[in-house]
Amino acid sequence: MKIELYKDNEEIVAGMTLRDDKEAESGNMALHICISRDNAIENRNKLAAHLGCDLGCFVCPEQTHSENFYQATFADKGRGAYELNSAIPDTDALYTYEPGILLCCFTADCVPVIFYNKAAGLVGVIHSGWQGTVKEISLKVFRHLIRQESCDPQDFEVYVGKALSQERFEVDDDVYRSFDDLGYTQPFISFNSRTGKYHIDNQLTVKKQCELAGIPSEKISLDRTCTYNDPDCFSYRRDPACGRHMSFIMRKSGIKF
DSSP states (O other), rough: EEEEEEEESSSSEEEEEEEESGOOOGGOOOOSSSSSSSHHHHHHHHHHHHHTTOGEEEOOBOOOSSSSSSOOOOGTTTTTSSSSGGGTTTEEEEEETTTEEEEEEEEEESSEEEEEEEETTTEEEEOOHHHHHHHHHHHHHHHHHHHSSSSOOGGEEEEEOOOOOOOTTEEEHHHHHHHTTTSSSSGGGGEEEETEEEOOHHHHHHHHHHHHHHHOGGGGGEOOOOOOOOTTTTOOOOOOOOOEEEEEEHHHOTTOO
């Protein structure tokens, strides 16, 4: 199984699974798009074994392109891991203080955001498709954590994972206006006069939202791999029937920050 690890030390493991033709359904991790539930479960079990946990540690959101987020606890372990109907409903971001919980989100062109705050002992994931971005889900999550959970923005480490590039994110006027209405996205938008289409950098827009919440730019890492162009990635734009990557993070059991 191909995995991109963004962080792996004695305290945290975080990363993103990749497309792999040697695996069932090319490594698809999502139950909502799978050909066979057993295939997706097999892939999830392989990831769990690689990470030294089990599938009962996973917590998965339903993902409805919302701005909603949820604090996971030990009581949520296993939700969405085996069945879709047990996932955290109508939610696109998760965070937790608890060790031994693998927080997950699923993407194929959308922007995954993985983060942790060592001082607060907190980890989380965000699924930010373009609809989540124009709803400012990342900005809202981090503002909540800073204002309500008393996290110091200087203590965050943020990883913005592989996603559709600006070159490939071609949109019409309605989507352009949704981004433009945010008031800070013009540096991330270009117009192709030949095609009459706009091209938007969703990753840099998400990075800007993290910065607007107060997170220093140097604490935000971007994986600029384009999911459309890279054969190791799933891309909905390239193939609407494709599988999904899983982006994940976990505080390791028994470790205290």
